[in-house]
Amino acid sequence: MIEKIKLLEQKSRELEPASDERDEYLDKVINYSRSFLENIDSLKAYQTTEDNGKGIYDSPISDVPISIDKILDIIKNHVDASGINPASGGHLGYVPGGGIFPSALGDYLADITNKYAGMFYASPGAVRMENMLISWMCEMIGFPAETSAGNLTSGGSIANLVGIVTARDTAKLKSKDFEKAVFYFTEQAHHSAFKALKIAGLGEAVIRKIPVDINFKMKAEALDKQIQSDKKSGLRPFFIYATAGTTDVGAVDPLEEIGEIAKKHNIWFHIDAAYGGFFLLVGEGKKVIKGTEKADSLIMDPHKGLFLPSGSGAILVKDGKKLFNSHHYNASYLQDADKFIEEYSPADMSPELSKHFRGLRMWLPLKLFGLAPFKASLSEKILLTRYFYEQIQRIKGIEVGPYPDLSIMIFRYIPENGDPDKFNEKLVQEIQKDGRIFLTSTRINNTFFIRLAVLNFRVHLNTIELALEIIKKKIKLLSLT
Ligand SMILES: Cc1ncc(COP(=O)(O)O)c(C=O)c1O
Structure with missing residues (x-):
């Protein structure tokens, strides 16, 4: 042997x-x-x-x-x-972040030491680092330091799932209640929320799509009315999902008003700030995102607004105990770990046990660069989007969506003849074929729009000028054919 x-x-x-x-x-x-x-x-x-x-x-x-x-x-x-080159500054589609270099160094070190950031006992330092990042985000959104907690997830979808499960368990919803539980969204809510509902076993719950105003923001008054009517019909209003920066147009729902309504009716208030959350670091963002402190839970994605490589989201919960109660589990083989606990352990705050030490890829760049360049980049992206919004309208025939709250906007070209949807579909294809910039499209109220999402940290003025030039050229080309 x-x-x-x-x-x-x-x-x-x-x-x-x-x-x-x-x-x-x-x-x-x-x-x-x-x-x-x-x-x-x-x-x-x-x-x-x-x-x-x-x-x-x-x-x-x-x-x-x-x-x-x-x-x-x-x-x-x-x-x-x-395929798509997510690192490219020309990536103006979906919701790009780019992937800042020092995150790779953080990942490298995390992989070499293979520190286990799941339990306090296993690596108190790694867990404290993740908790410190969570506290920093909680402070940013106005959650109280004494009670709030959270978890670094792989992205917004899992963060949504964790938030929904926490709300479900806090309300002690049982399967017999599911058909009467009501969730309030708008048409603009990210599809990961509906996916999360299904995974959380709540696929049979009642889903209300609250109407939006002309800027695609939830009509708070309509929400209030719908809740009252649902209560009267014996349903159980349970969960409000608002968005701080929708994927389609970057719209921020009226969070303060929605928060008041949630409080009045005692309903869990969840904010999807996966895209918009980090704009709270800058004045321009703070002006439009108001009321995050009223939420019970909120998600934000460092792999979007903090420009980290893919694989970094966060769920933040105002009363961290609720998150813990939903996700904590004991196992006899883990009994040694229970003897040394000074802080929440990530494994008790999420579905994961073994996990990547995600904190390092976020902490290292924040420490290495300091916050100033992140803030500058976020403000720059808002201004670039506003600049594009103004400039694109100089092209005759261009129609734009709402003035951008943050750094996503929509537009389309109305050709002199023919179907605008078909024209814009071809326009996106032509832009993608060229490949120097990457734009994607969406459908709103059954109308085809092209989206511009300015969030890659490598997007600067020259990229926006290039985008305008390419769009102009392609419109001309398609108009001739
Ligand atoms: C507003 C919003 N919420 C949630 C998500 C889902 O996040 P992830 O792709 O990180 O799972 C996205 C993704 O783009 C988003 O834009």
């Missing part, structure tokens, strides 16, 4: 490369990332290739190793070459 163990050990030790091998891998990976970043301005924001990633399958997982050079080649040709 010893012989066999030794033989296996020899092979298994290959999992621990020697120092010079590590240096070689590091050098090559650093060179690859250096070249990616040095060329970022000329790389397309979107492109398709003939391969479209299929080449990945030519190198199946097997016992046979391949070199780091070959690995980087595969990544370059079959992963990085096609």
Whole structure:
């Protein structure tokens, strides 16, 4: 047996490369990332290739190793070459963040030390770091330091799920109550909320879509009326979902009024600030996002407004005990961990047990840069969007949506002849084919609109000028055909 163990050990030790091998891998990976970043301005924001990633399958997982050079080649040709380039400043679609460089250093260190940030006992420092980030966000939105708590999630969708489950359990909703429980949204609520409802077992609950005003914001009065009417019919108004920065147009619902209504009727108030939340760091954002302190729970995504790479969201709950009560579980094999608790452990505040040490990719850049460049970038993005909003209207035939609250807006071109929806659909396709910038579209009240989302930290004035130029050219081209 010893012989066999030794033989296996020899092979298994290959999992621990020697120092010079590590240096070689590091050098090559650093060179690859250096070249990616040095060329970022000329790389397309979107492109398709003939391969479209299929080449990945030519190198199946097997016992046979391949070199780091070959690995980087595969990544370059079959992963990085096609699709959206979320790191590109030209990415003006969906809700981009970009992925600031020091987050990669945080991830690297988190992976090397593999610190377990799930339980206080396992890494008090890592847990304190995550809790400190959560406290900082709670303070930003006006939640009391003494009671509030939260969790760093993989993104807004999971944060929504955690919020909904916490509200469900706090209200002690049982399955027999589900059909009478009422959720209040608007048409503009992010679809992850509805997905979360379904996953939380609440798919049979009553969903009310409260009407929006011309700026796509919830009509608070209509919400109040609907709640009163639901109460009269014996239903159980339970959860209000408002948004601070909708995905379609970046609209901020009237949070203060909604908060008052929630309080009056004793209904859980949840704010989706996945996109808009970090704009609270700047004056322009504070002017439009008012009333977050009235929420019971709120989500915000560092991988959006703090420009982190994908994989960073947050759920914040005013009364952290409620979050804990919904997600805490004991297991006998974890009994040692229970003896050393000075702070909430992330594993008690989310569905996850083993988890990535997400705090480091957020904490490291905040400490390394300080807040000032983040604030400048957020203000810049708001102003760039306003600039685009003004400039795009100089193109004859352009129709715009509401004046942007934050950094997302919609527009469309009305051609002299033909169907505007078809024209704008082709316009988006042409812009994507060009690939230097990437825009996406949406449908509102069954009308096709093009969206501009200015949140990648690499978007600056030159990108916006380029976007205007490309849009102008493509409209001209399509008008001639
Ligand atoms: C307003 C809003 N809420 C929630 C989400 C879901 O967040 P995630 O993609 O991080 O799961 C998004 C995503 O774009 C969003 O824009």
